[in-house]
Amino acid sequence: MKLVLVGLAAILQIATGAVIGIDDAPSGMGQDDPTIFEQEGVKMHVSFAENTQGAFRVPLFLRDGQDPESKRKERLERSRRMKSFAEKPPSPSDSAATLTNVRDYYYYGYIDIGNPPQKFSVVFDTGSSNIWVPGAACPSSACVEHRRFNNTSSQTFMGTGKKIQIQYGTGFIAGDVGLDTVKVTSAVMLRNQSFAVTNLEDRTFELPRSQFDGLFGLGFTGGSEGGVKAPVDTMVEQNILKEPLFGVKLFRSSEKSNGEITFGSYDKSYSNKLSWIDVYGDYFWATTMEGIYYGDEPTNYLYGADKINSLGGSLTPQEKARASRKALLDTGSSLLYGDAFTLAAMSTRIGADVLSGEIPCSAVPNLKPFRFVLGGKSFYMNPNEYIYHDEASGVCEVQWMPVSEYLWVLGIPFLQSHYTVYNIKDHKIGLAKMAH
Numbered sequence: 001m002k003l004v005l006v007g008l009a010a011i012l013q014i015a016t017g018a019v020i021g022i023d024d025a026p027s028g029m030g031q032d033d034p035t036i037f038e039q040e041g042v043k044m045h046v047s048f049a050e051n052t053q054g055a056f057r058v059p060l061f062l063r064d065g066q067d068p069e070s071k072r073k074e075r076l077e078r079s080r081r082m083k084s085f086a087e088k089p090p091s092p093s094d095s096a097a098t099l100t101n102v103r104d105y106y107y108y109g110y111i112d113i114g115n116p117p118q119k120f121s122v123v124f125d126t127g128s129s130n131i132w133v134p135g136a137a138c139p140s141s142a143c144v145e146h147r148r149f150n151n152t153s154s155q156t157f158m159g160t161g162k163k164i165q166i167q168y169g170t171g172f173i174a175g176d177v178g179l180d181t182v183k184v185t186s187a188v189m190l191r192n193q194s195f196a197v198t199n200l201e202d203r204t205f206e207l208p209r210s211q212f213d214g215l216f217g218l219g220f221t222g223g224s225e226g227g228v229k230a231p232v233d234t235m236v237e238q239n240i241l242k243e244p245l246f247g248v249k250l251f252r253s254s255e256k257s258n259g260e261i262t263f264g265s266y267d268k269s270y271s272n273k274l275s276w277i278d279v280y281g282d283y284f285w286a287t288t289m290e291g292i293y294y295g296d297e298p299t300n301y302l303y304g305a306d307k308i309n310s311l312g313g314s315l316t317p318q319e320k321a322r323a324s325r326k327a328l329l330d331t332g333s334s335l336l337y338g339d340a341f342t343l344a345a346m347s348t349r350i351g352a353d354v355l356s357g358e359i360p361c362s363a364v365p366n367l368k369p370f371r372f373v374l375g376g377k378s379f380y381m382n383p384n385e386y387i388y389h390d391e392a393s394g395v396c397e398v399q400w401m402p403v404s405e406y407l408w409v410l411g412i413p414f415l416q417s418h419y420t421v422y423n424i425k426d427h428k429i430g431l432a433k434m435a436h
């Protein structure tokens with residue numbers, strides 16, 4: 001669930017200029033969750049919460065969604081989208097309607113809300129700004145199947161009377177905004193934080209697909225639905241963080257740990273390696289994207305739409321407008337999402353099937369890195385980072401999927417390749433190649 005959904009919400013917000021947001025942040029220590037473990041029967045890795053040098057570390061659990069059925073569906077979906085692109089570029093609403101079928105993987109951690117604390121598993125999502133958890137009275141099966149927040153059991157809960165809805169592609173949630181203590185770790189405790197308690201949830205959030213209970217948006221208040229204060233802004237305002245930033249480390253399922261977020265500090269072994277770029281806008285962790293290059297070739301795929309004329313005919317003004325791009329660094333998206341023209345050119349260049357995204361595994365060692373120019377600086381993804389090798393089926397395939405929007409979403413494959421630090425006060429993102 002990698003919040004393909006959340007990524008989409010962000011896309012809609014930035015593309016339309018409308019502000020969607022949410023509030024609220026919960027808190028909690030990451031621990032293994034036996035209930036969910038059994039429900040899902042899914043292999044998970046466990047890491048541990050610890051405080052080191054003033055960094056408040058939240059372990060993230062990787063939900064491995066690369067089971068054969070999920071991958072099969074993903075391939076069908078990629079093929080479907082690429083085909084419709086070949087026939088006619090899909091409209092934004094077409095692509096919005098298809099995203100719920102995409103099922104990949106996501107990371108989640110734990111928070112506590114209220115006094116006494118009620119615990120929830122949440123996806124920490126840099127592509128949205130609201131916190132929400134299922135409500136005790138919510139009749140939707142997505143709510144009934146998960147932990148639910150009971151506002152009468154918390155001595156510190158306060159209602160606000162405000163109602164919000166958040167649209168994620170075809171999925172959505174609706175709920176009431178309340179205020180309470182949200183605990184991310186024992187030291188990262190947000191007082192009077194607004195969050196949404198749902199009274200309706202789309203089937204998108206049902207089990208087994210959505211193994212997490214709710215969402216913890218890490219974007220800014222400017223991107224929050226209902227204009228409620230985003231948890232990162234609360235953290236800075238309430239002076240909770242030693243430094244006004246957080247660091248995100250996402251490991252692959254084949255590695256020992258799952259991932260972690262540190263609030264108030266970051267892994268200092270990356271200090272000298274981080275390249276800092278400016279955040280675009282005041283919504284989420286977006287930046288400008290000036291180009292995508294393959295190896296040393298001068299070709300810039302973002303401007304090289306002529307390369308794919310064989311697929312789509314001549315360029316429309318809209319397609320030309322795609323030359324000016326933004327990219328969202330999104331912990332809540334499973335793949336890289338971009339426009340079909342550019343992605344088709346990239347697939348063609350490396351010899352992958354444009355529709356299915358498949359490529360012979362034997363070709364992968366000879367491929368070059370892709371270079372993404374973000375905020376004027378270069379960041380690389382190696383072939384084993386942009387190609388996914390599905391051990392179960394023996395299939396190798398690209399880790400991208402079209403969404404036909406001007407906003408690119410650099411999701412988990414990019415973030416597994418880079419350690420990222422998010423400076424809330426300065427609106428800057430630091431990136432360094434991940435040490436594996």
Ligand SMILES: *[C@@H]1O[C@H](CO)[C@@H](O)[C@H](O)[C@H]1NC(C)=O
Nearest residue numbers: 135136137150151152153154
């Ligand atoms: C909420 O908790 C109270 C006790 O604290 C309980 O009486 C009530 O039934 C709960 N509500 C729901 C909807 O579960």
Ligand SMILES: *[C@@H]1O[C@H](CO)[C@@H](O)[C@H](O)[C@H]1NC(C)=O
Nearest residue numbers: 136137151158159160176178
């Ligand atoms: C508390 O939850 C109940 C449902 O359990 C709901 O009817 C009520 O409106 C909520 N109160 C506030 C202030 O949100």
Ligand SMILES: *[C@@H]1O[C@H](CO)[C@@H](O)[C@H](O)[C@H]1NC(C)=O
Nearest residue numbers: 158160179191192193194229
């Ligand atoms: C909590 O926040 C609300 C609105 O954000 C505000 O009206 C209220 O005064 C705050 N309460 C405390 C105790 O800070």
